[in-house]
Amino acid sequence: MGAKKLVLIGAGSAEFTRGLVADVIRSPDLGPWVLGLVDIDPQALETARGLARRMVEVSGAEIEFQASTERREVLPGADVVVTTIGVGGRRAWEADVFIPRTYGVYQPVGDTVMPGGISRAMRMIPALVDIARDVRDLCPQAWFFNYSNPMTANCWAVREATGVPVVGLCHGTFSVERQLAAFIGAPAEQVTSTYAGLNHLTFIYDLRWLGRDAWPLVRARLAEEREQPVDHRALRERFPEVSAPPSAAPTAADNPFSWSLYEAYGAYPSANDRHVTEFFPERFPRGQYHGRTLGVDAFSFEGTIARGDQRYEDMQAQALGEQPLGRRILSRGTGEHEQLLDILRSIWLDDRRVYAVNVPNMGTVPDLPPEAILEVPAVATAGGLRPMQLADLSEPLKAIIARRLASTRLTVQAALTGDRALFVEALLVDGAVTDRDVACAMGEELLEAQRAYLPNFLP
Numbered sequence: 001m002g003a004k005k006l007v008l009i010g011a012g013s014a015e016f017t018r019g020l021v022a023d024v025i026r027s028p029d030l031g032p033w034v035l036g037l038v039d040i041d042p043q044a045l046e047t048a049r050g051l052a053r054r055m056v057e058v059s060g061a062e063i064e065f066q067a068s069t070e071r072r073e074v075l076p077g078a079d080v081v082v083t084t085i086g087v088g089g090r091r092a093w094e095a096d097v098f099i100p101r102t103y104g105v106y107q108p109v110g111d112t113v114m115p116g117g118i119s120r121a122m123r124m125i126p127a128l129v130d131i132a133r134d135v136r137d138l139c140p141q142a143w144f145f146n147y148s149n150p151m152t153a154n155c156w157a158v159r160e161a162t163g164v165p166v167v168g169l170c171h172g173t174f175s176v177e178r179q180l181a182a183f184i185g186a187p188a189e190q191v192t193s194t195y196a197g198l199n200h201l202t203f204i205y206d207l208r209w210l211g212r213d214a215w216p217l218v219r220a221r222l223a224e225e226r227e228q229p230v231d232h233r234a235l236r237e238r239f240p241e242v243s244a245p246p247s248a249a250p251t252a253a254d255n256p257f258s259w260s261l262y263e264a265y266g267a268y269p270s271a272n273d274r275h276v277t278e279f280f281p282e283r284f285p286r287g288q289y290h291g292r293t294l295g296v297d298a299f300s301f302e303g304t305i306a307r308g309d310q311r312y313e314d315m316q317a318q319a320l321g322e323q324p325l326g327r328r329i330l331s332r333g334t335g336e337h338e339q340l341l342d343i344l345r346s347i348w349l350d351d352r353r354v355y356a357v358n359v360p361n362m363g364t365v366p367d368l369p370p371e372a373i374l375e376v377p378a379v380a381t382a383g384g385l386r387p388m389q390l391a392d393l394s395e396p397l398k399a400i401i402a403r404r405l406a407s408t409r410l411t412v413q414a415a416l417t418g419d420r421a422l423f424v425e426a427l428l429v430d431g432a433v434t435d436r437d438v439a440c441a442m443g444e445e446l447l448e449a450q451r452a453y454l455p456n457f458l459p
Contacts, residue, residue: 003064007036007078007142009071009131010085012044014308014315016147020082021052023341025061030345032062036074045069047312050319058325071134078139080344083131083146087123088453090305095449096120097301103442105432106287108274108299111149112200113404114281114432118411119446121150122423123453125157125415132164143347145169145340150411151199155358156373157412167385168358171338172271173202173375180207180268184217185245194377196365196390196397198404199358200275202375203397205267209239215266217242222259225252256290257283265396274299279404281432346380354378357385365390367398372405407431418456423447 006024011017017037024033037052039045049067056063068074075081086093096116097107110116128148135144144166148154155168173195181191186209194206207214217239220230235242252259255273257280262268269276277284277294284294292298317323339355346353357378362370364387378385407429414422420443427439451458 003032003034004030004079005034005036005077006080006082007038007071007074007139009038009081009083010148011037011048011067012039012041012312013084013086014048014312016084017048018051018055018315019338020340021055021063023338024063025055025059027341027345028061030341030348032064034064034066034077036078037065037067038069038071038074040069042069044312047316047319051315054319054321054325071131072138075134075138075142078135078142080143080145081131081135081139082340083128083144083148085124085127085131085148087127088450090308092123092450092453093120094305096446097295099445099449100432100442101295103433103438104286105281105442106284106294106296107278108295108301109200109278109304110295110301112152112275112278113150113407113430114278115427115430115442115446117150117153117278118407118414118423118426118430119450121153121157121411122415122447122457123450124148124150124154125412126455127453128154128158128166129161129416132158132162132166136162136164143167143344149199150408151358151375152373153408153411153415156371156408157416159360159373160371160412161416168199168373168375169340169343170199170271170356170358170375172200172275173204173356174339176268176270176272177204177207179250179272180204180214180218181209182245182249183251184209184214184221185243185249186214186217194388194390195270195356196374196376196393197269197401198279198373198408199375200271201279201401201404202270202356203265203267203393204270205265205393205397207268212238218262218268221245222252222263265394267394267397279400281430343380347382347385350382352379352381354388355380355385357387359385359387362387364388365393365398365401368402369405369409372409374401415456418454418458420444420447420457423457 066074096119097110100115107114107116146166151168158166177193178188181188192208193204195202195204197203223230257273287294289298295301354377358375361372361374376387378387410426424439424443427433433439
């Protein structure tokens with residue numbers, strides 16, 4: 001097997017780059033690698049390249065590097081292209097969240113929906129469309145995976161504008177499936193699930209432990225947590241190997257809103273309250289969440305930004321040799337990167353394993369638009385990613401997803417055309433803002449704050 005070339009665009013994304021390089025080092029079975037690193041920020045690129053080289057030196061892995069601020073220099077010959085870009089970085093992300101706060105809109109994340117996610121899409125979509133065109137021109141045979149948010153809008157826009165078959169990847173559903181396994185005290189490798197939805201609002205509606213319906217055990221754990229009666233004898237007959245979950249297992253109290261959705265619809269949403277609350281802004285006026293405020297003292301946005309800044313500083317210090325690497329940096333870590341090599345292995349070796357992917361619906365979930373991007377399970381084969389048919393998703397869940405798709409559709413069209421009226425409509429249909437005058441004023445302020453990154457609005 002010849003060397004595989006993987007190009008990472010947005011290599012300054014510290015945590016992803018560090019985790020991906022570690023996974024490549026730990027995948028000698030896939031052969032030698034050429035790793036192309038691209039970032040428009042020369043300092044961020046040099047940091048990523050320096051850290052990656054140090055990791056390879058420690059490991060002795062067979063990896064060749066290419067690095068450039070110009071992606072067209074690196075893309076030719078790529079087998080895989082991965083985008084992790086964040087146009088404007090964390091400073092632009094702060095504006096997405098802090099400006100809506102002045103209008104009474106509070107967001108714990110601000111990268112997917114609500115005004116922050118919609119604003120982010122306005123600058124992300126043009127950049128990703130340009131990248132996709134270069135992929136089409138320079139390495140049309142490459143697998144193209146996108147991790148940048150807002151995932152649903154980004155992938156929808158790229159496919160519509162270029163026809164390039166980008167696939168969106170996120171570890172949220174995979175992570176929540178493991179959390180549910182821990183909740184019932186089951187080994188993660190023995191638990192499987194079926195799910196459908198939108199990135200960051202994907203409903204796990206079938207959960208199994210060694211093929212057995214695990215929802216009765218979930219309901220029993222919920223009852224125990226609430227000090228309600230449980231028929232332990234019936235549970236032991238159905239799950240003879242069951243034992244108490246470990247003390248570190250997640251609890252329902254950690255994500256009360258997500259568990260309320262489970263009790264209402266019989267399906268648990270990924271990726272927990274921090275993301276899921278943003279899809280239901282009408283239920284959290286002025287961000288009020290169980291006596292706290294979303295993004296402030298509940299899932300602190302400032303804390304997220306500070307941790308991101310600190311991770312980049314640590315990566316820079318390690319790249320410069322100011323901090324030791326340590327062998328742990330080469331260990332298998334969790335995070336967005338963690339399934340990418342597994343997916344590629346399943347494709348290249350035709351292992352036919354199932355992964356959560358963001359791809360066009362095309363009838364996978366009946367009654368939802370065929371062109372809409374959904375997060376669904378797909379089999380990774382040598383012939384491509386083949387989504388599973390999901391005709392049993394309930395009508396209420398399809399209605400929730402359809403409502404969100406309406407706003408996403410407007411978001412995509414606004415970003416592609418630079419149409420201010422569509423941008424305002426997307427803000428209104430999203431539901432976090434209900435007054436048109438407020439939507440117009442907030443929209444103009446967001447566009448002005450991101451002026452440098454909006455070629456379609458402000459050439």
